[in-house]
Amino acid sequence: MISLNRKLIVCYIILVSVICTVNISAFASTHKPPKRQSVTHLMNRQSLDNNMQRIVLIGGGHAHVQVIKALNKHSRPSNIHVTLIDLQSSATYSGMVPGGVAKLYNLNQTKIALNSLAEWSDIEFICGKVVGMSFDNDGKKIVLVEVKDEHGGTTKKKESIEFDVVSVDIGSTTRLHASLPGAKQYTISTRPISDLVLRIQQEEEEMIKKQPNEVQVVVVGGGAAGIELSLAIRARWNDLLDSKPSITLIDSSDVLLSSETDACRSALQIIMKKYNINVRNNLMVDEVTSTHIHVKSTNSDYDGKITHEKIPYSHCIWATGAEAHTLSFDLNKEIYLDITNRGWIRVNTHMQSLSHPSIFAAGDCCEIIGDKKSPSKAGVYAVRSGPILIENLIRYLDTNSNTKKSELVTYDPQDDFLKLIMCGDGTALGFRFGIPIYGKWVWKLKDHIDTKFMDLFDVNNLPKYNEEEGIDTAQYDAYEAPTEQIRVEDAAKLLLRRDDDVDYQTAWSVIREMNTNVDYRKEVLRIMNNSPDIWW
Secondary structure, three states: OOOHHHHHHHHHHHHHHHHOEEOOOOOOOOOOOOOEEOHHHHHHHHOOOOOOEEEEEEOOOHHHHHHHHHOOOOOOOOOEEEEEEEOOOEEEOHHHHHHHHOOOOOHHHHEEEHHHHHHHHOOEEEEEEEEEEEEOOOOOEEEEEEEEOOOOOEEEEEEEEEOOEEEEOOOOEEOOOOOOOOHHHHOEEOOOHHHHHHHHHHHHHHHHHHOOOOOEEEEEOOOHHHHHHHHHHHHHHOOOOOOOOEEEEEOOOOOOOOOOOHHHHHHHHHHHHHOOEEEEOOEEEEEEOOOEEEEEEOOOOOOOOOOEEEEEOOEEEEOOOEEOOHHHHHHHHHHOOOEOOOOOEEEOOOOEEOOOOOEEEOHHHEEEOOOOOOOOOOHHHHHHHHHHHHHHHHHHHOOOOOOOOOOOOOOOOOOOOOEEEEOOOOOEEEEEOOEEEEEHHHHHHHHHHHHHHHHOOOOOOOOOOOOOOOOOOOOOOOOOOOOOOOOHHHHHHHHHOOOOOOOHHHHHHHHHHHHHOHHHHHHHHHHHHOOOOOOO
């Protein structure tokens, strides 16, 4: 039930929206969102009730979109107000971007409409950039935001937003793209992710106009992103012109994905050869000019000399891994926020800052300090941390004043996860439990996992709450064991298959059963590793 004060606040919002509105257009979308109240009036609305507890979400990352949905007006305690701050009115889901590059998805399919999701949840959305934070002696905590104007442009106007607890989920930027000579000027960065597909589309349009005799694509970075993007470009541009493009992948390590097993790396080599991706290992980029990538070998020759080389290119994609945004460095200087020497926000296993208990962080922008090593910068960890973050933000506020502070929930990241690499042609390569899987069924599985996550935030699929609901902190794909377990012999044969007739849902059931049942997993892997059908 909404209190009388709440009703008065809602009436005030409606009046303000009529008098003063700001039109925030969805980024790269044909959907025109409704006009929303100006930030100034929203700040006045917050100051009406001093009993409200305020959650501020900085960034619309993979963890925060789950928070936004879970803390909707029907589910969250009535004395909690939530504000979302993001530079864009939509968030791009990184897992589907290579598919977008390969034209397996259109641009809108890779995006979550933050403004529409926030409106459905009755969460205040501010389109702007966080430029500071302060903790006053009297206990007042403020986030300082540089607000975008009604046309989406930056302004010098700044607004102060009070909070009781703040959470940061802003992802990362691309390593060395801003600092290495020529990289920012001449290459296409993988971040911001929202711009990647558009930049490639622009390059494609220029190619079609100019019809060059030769297209030389160089992808810098031999991680999963670089591998997927090289395959995506092959799929997208292979038949675009009369001549097929050459695609080179530059990697600084001895082998691609060195942390994977021999079987997985062998399978990857087969795939890269199949799609004619030229892999150059042990190379570091020194400089990028308008025509060449200047590299040096990370291995010296027998005389101890380091060799240098210039690799020609027509298009270069910069996929060198994650680097921290400047915000964390700024907050370290401003409020002494504890960060690593690389700029990651240091948090405990509750996703809570080591230096500021009222600050939480999730996703790429943080590093978990605990008994085991912090997980890699992969989207799956941001997704899995979402339900933990939801619960801990509420527990931190502890809205029931008659009880002691609730104990925060621990986030224990999984040691390994199902890695799926899109090949661009309706097939995919996967790694799990140290063995590779490949085929159309693997792509169907990846598409199923990604679209299922995205469907959770599609405004057309959001539930219509008619009464108060509890806060949902379940993992979106919680596993239920099947009533009948597939025989280990059949399971092993199924995962080894690469033909088009494999039922991906049956194979997915096998993989998930292997994840929860150790004895079952060991037997399936034993049979697979001794099978004559091994293809890698």
